[in-house]
Amino acid sequence: xxxxxxxxxxxxxxxxxxxxxxxxxxxxxxxxxxxxxxxxxxxxxxxxxxxxxxxxxxxxxxxxxxxxxxxxxxxxxxxxxxxxxxxxxxxxxxxxxxxxxxxxxxxxxxxxxxxxxxxxxxxxxxxxxxxxxxxxxxxxxxxxxxxxxxxxxxxxxxxxxxxxxxxxxxxxxxxxxxxxxxxxxxxxxxxxxxxxxxxxxxxxxxxxxxxxxxxxxxxxxxxxxxxxxxxxxxxxxxxxxxxxxxxxxxxxxxxxxxxxxxxxxxxxxxxxxxxxxxxxxxxxxxxxxxxxxxxxxxxxxxxxxxxxxxxxxxxxxx
Amino acid sequence: xxxxxxxxxxxxxxxxxxxxxxxxxxxxxxxxxxxxxxxxxxxxxxxxxxxxxxxxxxxxxxxxxxxxxxxxxxxxxxxxxxxxxxxxxxxxxxxxxxxxxxxxxxxxxxxxxxxxxxxxxxxxxxxxxxxxxxxxxxxxxxxxxxxxxxxxxxxxxxxxxxxxxxxxxxxxxxxxxxxxxxxxxxxxxxxxxxxxxxxxxxxxxxxxxxxxxxxxxxxxxxxxxxxxxxxxxxxxxxxxxxxxxxxxxxxxxxxxxxxxxxxxxxx
Ligand SMILES: Nc1ncnc2c1ncn2[C@@H]1O[C@H](COP(=O)(O)OP(=O)(O)O)[C@@H](O)[C@H]1O
Ligand SMILES: [Mg+2]
Numbered sequence: 001x002x003x004x005x006x007x008x009x010x011x012x013x014x015x016x017x018x019x020x021x022x023x024x025x026x027x028x029x030x031x032x033x034x035x036x037x038x039x040x041x042x043x044x045x046x047x048x049x050x051x052x053x054x055x056x057x058x059x060x061x062x063x064x065x066x067x068x069x070x071x072x073x074x075x076x077x078x079x080x081x082x083x084x085x086x087x088x089x090x091x092x093x094x095x096x097x098x099x100x101x102x103x104x105x106x107x108x109x110x111x112x113x114x115x116x117x118x119x120x121x122x123x124x125x126x127x128x129x130x131x132x133x134x135x136x137x138x139x140x141x142x143x144x145x146x147x148x149x150x151x152x153x154x155x156x157x158x159x160x161x162x163x164x165x166x167x168x169x170x171x172x173x174x175x176x177x178x179x180x181x182x183x184x185x186x187x188x189x190x191x192x193x194x195x196x197x198x199x200x201x202x203x204x205x206x207x208x209x210x211x212x213x214x215x216x217x218x219x220x221x222x223x224x225x226x227x228x229x230x231x232x233x234x235x236x237x238x239x240x241x242x243x244x245x246x247x248x249x250x251x252x253x254x255x256x257x258x259x260x261x262x263x264x265x266x267x268x269x270x271x272x273x274x275x276x277x278x279x280x281x282x283x284x285x286x287x288x289x290x291x292x293x294x295x296x297x298x299x300x301x302x303x304x305x306x307x308x309x310x311x312x313x314x315x316x317x318x
Numbered sequence: 319x320x321x322x323x324x325x326x327x328x329x330x331x332x333x334x335x336x337x338x339x340x341x342x343x344x345x346x347x348x349x350x351x352x353x354x355x356x357x358x359x360x361x362x363x364x365x366x367x368x369x370x371x372x373x374x375x376x377x378x379x380x381x382x383x384x385x386x387x388x389x390x391x392x393x394x395x396x397x398x399x400x401x402x403x404x405x406x407x408x409x410x411x412x413x414x415x416x417x418x419x420x421x422x423x424x425x426x427x428x429x430x431x432x433x434x435x436x437x438x439x440x441x442x443x444x445x446x447x448x449x450x451x452x453x454x455x456x457x458x459x460x461x462x463x464x465x466x467x468x469x470x471x472x473x474x475x476x477x478x479x480x481x482x483x484x485x486x487x488x489x490x491x492x493x494x495x496x497x498x499x500x501x502x503x504x505x506x507x508x509x510x511x512x513x514x515x516x517x518x519x520x521x522x523x524x525x526x527x528x529x530x531x532x533x534x535x536x537x538x539x540x541x542x543x544x545x546x547x548x549x550x551x552x553x554x555x556x557x558x559x560x561x562x563x564x565x566x567x568x569x570x571x572x573x574x575x576x577x578x579x580x581x582x583x584x585x
Contacts (some may be wrong), residue, residue: 186428190428193424194446195418195446195451195498196449287435
């Protein structure tokens with residue numbers, strides 16, 4: 001029936017099983033204490049004039065902040081998209097029996113995980129200074145197939161995207177590889193024994209199962225990326241945090257504007273958590289464990305859990 | 319709805335070889351696991367392979383559909399070399415596409431079932447017929463339901479594998495392999511992972527298939543099944559075939575001391 005198990009005792013005859021949730025007085029004391037602290041913080045938030053809530057409200061939907069937010073979202077989505085693609089590609093390469101592929105993939109993750117993201121971003125931003133023109137062709141051997149001006153190709157946005165996506169790909173590569181390795185070897189064998197080619201087995205059998213292991217850390221990565229985008233201010237990209245900074249450099253309302261940015265980050269993170277829940281639910285198909293709770297269910301659970309002496313009549317067991 | 323027809327048993331007097339293994343050698347590093355194994359499986363034949371653990375039975379079975387690369391000898395299915403093609407004087411591994419096509423002609427049932435847990439029973443069965451053989455999904459579904467009826471699990475079509483017992487999962491795995499209409503079915507200890515009370519239901523299904531004339535190679539420790547159903551029994555030890563013949567000869571009147579010793583332990 002109920003999954004609350006820690007404070008449960010079973011009483012009654014076999015045809016009517018009552019599950020009583022005894023509430024410990026200690027929990028009530030702790031709950032009261034926490035509520036008191038929360039109230040104190042809320043009171044402080046509302047009464048401290050330095051927080052200047054009217055300024056916060058004034059800037060919250062202002063054009064520069066909303067544009068910054070959109071930039072942040074755009075960068076997060078694109079960098080994650082390419083990062084996940086790169087991660088999947090390099091994870092499969094890492095696991096390939098073909099030596100050159102696995103070596104290249106290993107080198108990629110080694111390099112991009114091993115150097116600071118900030119340095120990588122500055123590097124891409126200054127690419128034009130290092131290489132004024134970009135030539136595409138086979139080194140030493142072939143003719144140049146394509147050539148272009150680095151300053152025109154690597155715009156601040158491109159530099160930011162390149163830096164974030166390449167770095168993300170290296171982390172996602174390890175996450176995806178871990179997911180693939182978590183799937184029992186027998187699955188691959190059963191798939192190829194049924195005449196599937198490796199690529200099909202990967203797509204239809206291995207990856208869908210690996211997703212259950214891949215999704216939770218990927219959710220972490222997305223939220224991390226949301227905030228990593230604030231690093232791209234070094235490429236003069238006015239994303240959310242940098243937009244707020246540009247404002248308070250002018251108006252000196254530092255704290256209110258940082259609050260504006262933080263609230264937006266919290267809102268987006270909350271939305272992302274909900275999305276993650278539904279993705280996890282999707283890939284939990286056929287699983288043995290219960291599905292994770294929705295954020296809403298978690299809140300409900302919190303309030304029902306400590307209800308004293310809640311009585312549930314169990315199904316009659318013949 | 320029609321139950322897929324399975325090739326009839328051996329036509330009297332006419333021997334049709336389905337699977338031929340010649341001088342098969344396989345090593346894992348320094349360990350020589352198969353030291354030259356020969357066998358012939360005719361159409362409609364049920365061959366049981368018995369032998370102590372570690373004698374190379376699984377490796378032999380896995381070499382037959384090229385789940386393992388081999389180091390010597392050859393495997394032929396319907397006269398066609400499996401896994402390799404002759405290039406001058408050398409064997410080279412077939413490209414994946416051709417390998418996959420050969421594997422569709424051999425069904426394999428594993429000790430640990432290996433159903434796809436994220437797909438329903440029905441999806442498990444039609445996945446390869448639709449995805450690999452490009453069958454019409456509607457027809458594939460009908461065939462799958464007929465096969466499920468045959469293994470006694472028609473009402474479980476929409477369940478996920480983890481909602482089924484081990485015996486039921488293995489029966490689904492058998493239906494899944496049969497859906498590819500293979501020329502031969504390879505079973506690697508299909509009942510070894512099952513609770514004792516579930517072994518019977520899987521063996522019953524296999525018995526029915528044998529009676530219908532399906533060509534089967536079965537690695538098993540179920541001596542009762544071998545005695546009752548097999549057309550031939552092959553005893554392996556240390557990577558070689560020690561003794562082979564009719565089940566009554568090999569199981570009830572073994573000639574080789576190693577066979578006698580093994581049987582005295584398991585019977
Ligand atoms: N992938 C492998 N790598 C190394 N040794 C293996 C591998 N697979 C099987 N072996 C070894 O080969 C021998 C035969 O194994 P196997 O064919 O599984 O025997 P059986 O199925 O008869 O119990 C055993 O000694 C086993 O340890
Ligand atoms: Mg074995």
